[in-house]
Amino acid sequence: MDDAAPAPDIEQRVRDLDPWFHNLDLAGVRTAPDHFLGDYPNFKWQRFRHLVPERLDGLSVLDIGCNAGFYSLEMKRRGAERVVGIDSDPRYLAQARLAAEIAGLEIEFVQMSVYDVGALQERFDFVIFMGVLYHLRHPLLALDLLYETVVGGDMLFQSMLRGSAAVPEVAADYPFEETAIFEREGYPRMVFVEQNYSGDPTNWWIPNRAGMEAMLRSSGFCIVGATDDEVYLCRRGERGFMVEPPPPIETSRA
Secondary structure, three states: OOOOOOOHHHHHHHHHOOOOOOOOEEOOEEOOOOOOOOOOOHHHHHHHHHHOOOOOEOOEEEEEOOOOOHHHHHHHHOOEOEEEEEEOOHHHHHHHHHHHHHHOOOOEEEEOOHHHHHHHOOOEEEEEEEOOHHHOOOHHHHHHHHHHHOEEEEEEEEOOOOOOOOOOOOOOOOOOOOOHHHHOOOOOOEEEOOOOEOOEOOOOEEEOHHHHHHHHHHOOEEEEEEEOOOEEEEEEOOOOOOOOOOOOOOEEOO
16 A cells, blocks of 8 residues: 555545444545454455456446445455445445545445335346345345346345354244244244344344245345355246255355
């Protein structure tokens, strides 16, 4: 990085949009230098970037819940022909537009809820859906809408996970009298947060690992790659009830 002092106007424009949740380096100006997670989200990106093709030339990318645009910028740097970032928060979108302008990257940012993605009327080659699901009151509906309207190929997915990390085999059906299975460690489940979790009133539903993988499959996504810290690479597959349990997923640690 150039050691020269950043342009005063960039510093001011960045500070005018405080606070930032993405700690970006914009021409020498750190957007969130005191971020409680440090170099976020770059340090997390380093753990799963191998799941994304090194080159995305000629491909279209949709970044859902783009925040200040970290992943949108990365996808454009990997050669994506078209990148669209959506978020429901206008301040995040203003941050993302400033970041793209300073980086000299052409990215389209649109204020939109995940429930309205059908209005884009386009299937994208690569969809990013990270850090959003557990903030939604209707998470399975969101996955269904993505499958039905915008995912044309692969989806990079992440959700907060809590509870057991076990992913046991689950039968395709159980008799009505069987109740103990619901207490089994790792049985697919999701917990509802009525009030707050971690001081955030938008944390609504938090799955365990088996529950998250089951929801992805139920919505029609095949899990083709994963890390051990909540990130999945999914591919649009065929919908339908699964008769046999899926094979275990090999996780990787970057």
